Amino acid sequence: MGGFSLVELSVVLVVLGIAGVLLVRWLTYAHAEQKQVLQRTLLQRADDALLAYVSARHHLPCPAAGIDGIANCTLSTGFLPHAELGLPEPRAGRIRYAVYRNPAITGVDPDLASVAGDLAVAVDRAPVLQMLGNATSGSISAQVALPTGCATLAGVDCTAVPALKSNGLDFCYALRTAMNAPALGNQAHTIGSSGRVTNVAYALALTDPATSAPMAIxxxxxxxSPRREAGNDYQDKVRAVGMEQLWSRLRCGESLGSAMHAHANAAAAASLNVPAMDDYQEQIEIMVDLAHAGDLGADAAIVLSVAQIFSATAGIFDSIGETANSIGGWSWRVPLSTVGLGSALGATTASAAFKAKSVENVKKTAQLRSAFLDGTPASDDPDGGIYPLQLRATALYRAVSLQAQRADMLGITPGPAERAEIGKIGATP
Structure with missing residues (x-):
């Protein structure tokens, strides 16, 4: 009478059974969730390591042939080179890894026959683009060429510090070129639900060995596609980083635009300003010569007007003599000679005024030439602060050109060695 009835015992057993089932399901779900978290964390760590590797080495690592994590640059697909990346976790060796390694991208850049698109190799490939002006047809005149800092700057050893020649700017240029390249099945790519092939900079896949067909996809x-939903026959975790995504992560836009375009165009404009100043100097010299010629012309005019005065005076005396000899018959010539004398006196006055103006012009042109050449403008010159133009134009070109070459050699993420080597460069390229 004081014990459990069979009904009560059955209820307890049913409750315990339900609780046990729920507990088993919860433990299974928790284990699966923990496994998912570990996989996502491992992929995230691998992705972060790859980004750090690119920032430091300016190229992506080559895949590993096996799970030992040792890079093999004869491959474009394989396993994650975790030893190269410095990932000590052995599980990272199971991550599938592929990198975009197109050796020559053609038909993308109109100024270059091909661009080295192998993202696993550091190559000097980012050309500067200088806009030199507009042609008469309306088309833009431009110059595209590789920078020559390593060849022209004294004291720079690009052999000892290779990153001065090939750095993050070159990697970013390869990314930009690959963005416009057609999708190729023999390069790292993803396949969407519609079957669309999209090339990526690199892809990571952590496969589940418990599935019936691991690594089948x-x-x-x-x-x-990283968006592919998991199912009974697919539990892989994929992380694919496209060209645009890696471009944004490295902040390539602001760096490549300023170093390869803005700096280069500023240097081109500064270089064009130097011959313009040489032409301006020639014009100033012509102005000085014209001022001196005008001064000499004024002197000649004064001499001529004085001679005219003497000639008019002689004409008056001659007219007076003729009048006396002709008993007044030639008296009408005296007023005419007097008028000639007045005209000569007027010409002398005008010549004197012209002489004063020519002297002023000689003085002003001499001051302008002195201001232009050695920077000593007149005290009343409102533009005195801009002189000496010719010296400044040359110095400005050298300074801007040097900064443009430095920007190309430092790249996006310069290290201590690069900064130290650049610090050896003098102020003149």
Whole structure:
């Protein structure tokens, strides 16, 4: 009478059974969730390591042939080179890894026949673009060429510090070129639900060995879209980083635009200003010569007007003599000779005024030439602060050109060695 009835015992057993089932399901779910978290964390760590590697080495690592994590640059797909990346976790060796390694991208840049698009190799490939003006047809005149800092700057050893020649700017240029390249199945790519192939800078896949067909989808250069939903036959985790995404992560836009375009155009404008100042000096010299010629002309005019005065005076005396000899018959010539004398006196006055003006012009042109050449403008010159133009134009070109070359050699993420080597460069290129 004081014990459990069979009904009560059955209820307890049912409750315990339900609780046990729920507990088992919860433990299974928790284990699966913990596994998912560990996989996502491992992929995130691998992704962060790759980004750090690119920032420091200016190229992506080559894949590993096996799970030992040792890079093999004869491959474009394989396993994550975790030893190269400094990831000590052995599980990282199971991550599938592929990198975009197109050796020559053609038909993308109109100024270059091909661009080295191998993202696993550091190559000097980012050309400067200088806009030199507009042609008469309306088309833009431009110059595209590789920078020559390593070849022209004294004291720079690009052999000892290779990153001065090939750095993050070159990697960013390869990314930009690859953005416009057609999708290729023999390069690292993802396949969407519609079957669309999209090339990526690199792709990572952590496959689940418990599935019935591990690595059946994420193998070789082909990776499933990271958005693919998991199912009974697919539990892989994929992380694919496209060209645009890596471009944004490295902040390539602001760096490549300023170093390869803005700096180069400023240097081109400064270089064009130097011959312009030489032409301006020639014009100033012509102005000085014209001023001196005008001064000499004024002197000649004065001499001529004085001679005219003497000639008019002689004419008056001659007219008076003729009048006396002709008993007044030639008296009408005296007023005419007097008028000639007045005209000569007027010409002398005008010549004197012209002489004063020419002297002023000689003085002003001499001051302008002195201001232009050695920077000594007149005290009343409102533009005195801009002189000496010719010396400044040359110095400005050298300074801007030097900064443009420095920007190309430092790249995006310069290290201590690069900064130390650049610090050896003098103020003149």
């Amino acid at each position: 994420n193998k070789g250069h082909t990776f499933a």
